[in-house]
Amino acid sequence: MTNPQGARPSAEEARQALESVTLSKQALAPYVRSPSWLYPAQGVGMGLFVIGLVFSKDTGWAMALIAVSGVLFSVLPMLQTRGRLVVDVYTHPGSRGLSWLYVAAFLLICVVAVVLYSTYSRAWIAYVAAVLVVVLTLVTGPAMDARLARALRNAG
Amino acid sequence: MSDGFNDIIHVPTRLRICSILAEVGEAEFGVLRDALDLSDSVLSKHVKVLEQAGFVTVRKGSVNGRTRTWVALNKAGQKAFKAHIEELRKLAATGDLLKP
Numbered sequence: 287m288t289n290p291q292g293a294r295p296s297a298e299e300a301r302q303a304l305e306s307v308t309l310s311k312q313a314l315a316p317y318v319r320s321p322s323w324l325y326p327a328q329g330v331g332m333g334l335f336v337i338g339l340v341f342s343k344d345t346g347w348a349m350a351l352i353a354v355s356g357v358l359f360s361v362l363p364m365l366q367t368r369g370r371l372v373v374d375v376y377t378h379p380g381s382r383g384l385s386w387l388y389v390a391a392f393l394l395i396c397v398v399a400v401v402l403y404s405t406y407s408r409a410w411i412a413y414v415a416a417v418l419v420v421v422l423t424l425v426t427g428p429a430m431d432a433r434l435a436r437a438l439r440n441a442g
Numbered sequence: 443m444s445d446g447f448n449d450i451i452h453v454p455t456r457l458r459i460c461s462i463l464a465e466v467g468e469a470e471f472g473v474l475r476d477a478l479d480l481s482d483s484v485l486s487k488h489v490k491v492l493e494q495a496g497f498v499t500v501r502k503g504s505v506n507g508r509t510r511t512w513v514a515l516n517k518a519g520q521k522a523f524k525a526h527i528e529e530l531r532k533l534a535a536t537g538d539l540l541k542p
Contacts, residue, residue: 372467
């Protein structure tokens with residue numbers, strides 16, 4: 287709804303209004319924190335997915351693992367909407383760069399694990415990959431939150 | 443000439459509310475209240491105005507048996523807020539141009 291006839295603020299008032307926008311963003315920073323269970327649960331889901339993916343051609347239960355991870359990934363966003371603040375760290379400009387790195391690292395681990403397993407047929411490759419993915423999620427998840435909070439604190 | 447200035451959003455408290463909502467998917471009422479240091483009644487009043495203008499969506503839910511309210515800037519709100527900020531930037535820039 288625009289109002290072309292309404293009185294416009296002066297340049298100084300406009301500057302003050304923009305300043306209040308910046309201060310409001312900064313005030314949001316302390317509240318940007320994902321629930322403590324989110325990244326461990328996400329890591330477990332991704333770990334199960336990697337194990338399922340690596341063993342998918344060999345065993346029937348591998349598909350069950352992929353299905354379980356699929357259910358987890360469907361439920362987690364719904365549970366997140368019960369949090370105090372719903373922020374998408376994957377798309378917010380403040381944390382998007384790191385989240386892309388995270389996704390790229392996850393995909394790289396998946397590909398390397400599948401290739402190594404198809405070459406050497408060693409089960410431990412899947413389990414090591416799963417552990418790596420869990421660690422990656424536990425480290426990068428909170429880092430994405432921190433990056434987003436920092437971007438808001440430094441908003442200007 | 444396109445004009446993104448918006449009288450509803452420009453009210454200081456509503457501008458601050460929109461500034462926060464523009465950064466998040468949804469914010470719980472308590473987060474908005476605490477972050478902006480507002481009373482429940484003042485926040486409620488301004489959220490209602492924004493809702494009636496079609497800029498925010500209000501969702502109620504229950505967490506551990508307690509009713510909570512989440513507020514989100516919808517697409518119309520995001521568009522209006524973005525246009526308003528652009529207009530404020532233009533207005534602020536005119537001041538710079540006038541400086542000797």
